[in-house]
Amino acid sequence: MNVINSRDRAVLRGLRAAAQVAAVGLTVAGAISIARVVHAADPAVPSQASAGGQGVDAEAALAGVEERFRVRDLKGNCGCSACWGPPAPPVVSERDLTKWLEELQS
């Protein structure tokens, strides 16, 4: 049996809080599906990845490029560390938008 330490428990609480925020206006079925997804993040619970748990694929994909980002000198909002405050949304040119539209539809 896995044991959750206080850090992992805090991470999980944070994730649950975010899930509750995003669940506004959802049907009961939708809220249950979010609860399942967050439950899958619980290190004390077997991963749902093999069962096709929603969100897990994206996590795995990001983990694949994580090392590349780790070694790059990427800057956040103020150049030091990422903060809570939202940055300005990205400006997307029509050219990029058209390119991505095609990629999403292909």
Added chain:
Amino acid sequence: MSAPELDLQAFAEKHPLLERGARLATDELTEQELAAARRNWRERMASEYASARVFAGLVPLLMKAGVNHERVADVTSMIEEEIMHSRLCARVLVALGGSARAPLPPLEPVATGDPADPVEAVLRAVLSISCSSETVAVALVECERQRAANSVLRDVLSQILSDEVGHARFGWCLLDELGPSLSPAARARLSAYLVGCFAHQIRFHSPFLGLDRTSERGASFGAPDGEASWAIFVQTLSRVTIPGLERHGLRAERAFRCALRELERAA
């Protein structure tokens, strides 16, 4: 030209976090942990202050789209809340023995491109601000609140969390309200916008990867825990934001993969 400086020292001294300007007891922290905690609260002070302009930039977009006046009023409150968070961070910083002066981060204008449809412009902005950034912020602040060293810091984080919840929920509610009336073409363009939005989110949060993992003691005073923060970002994006946007009929999962390819190409 050098960055403008935010100076909240006098304010924080006039409105101390603890009675009679007492310092938070930090004897158990190492010098490095204390310095890291001060640095983090200082960066937050500047970042929260700069975020006020992000919400201010949302106001004309909402007006142009004819969104209900109550929603516009909600956003004007968010501007004040971000300034208030900045002041709270300054008060914590001074209670930790730090100086509440910091350069402001780059103040990019709030624009999302130039969609012809004003509703689409609003939704682009809230996809980035509320459904992505502020939803992650809720998870980050709640995580830190759970780890807080004492009731004073826990109260500060509770106050900030309560506002961040409102900022994030605002976007999800607006998406609920405006989403159903979107044409298939507008929905497709919003999905394409998500590619840029997710790439931007990954870039914005990637400094977490360069931060060391702090001790539980350091984290309890606000020293950054890069590993935990990155895990929160990744899990919130993949388990909350992406599925949430998919439920609203946006192709978020695909857009996310496309964003990763974009970042790889740019590397």
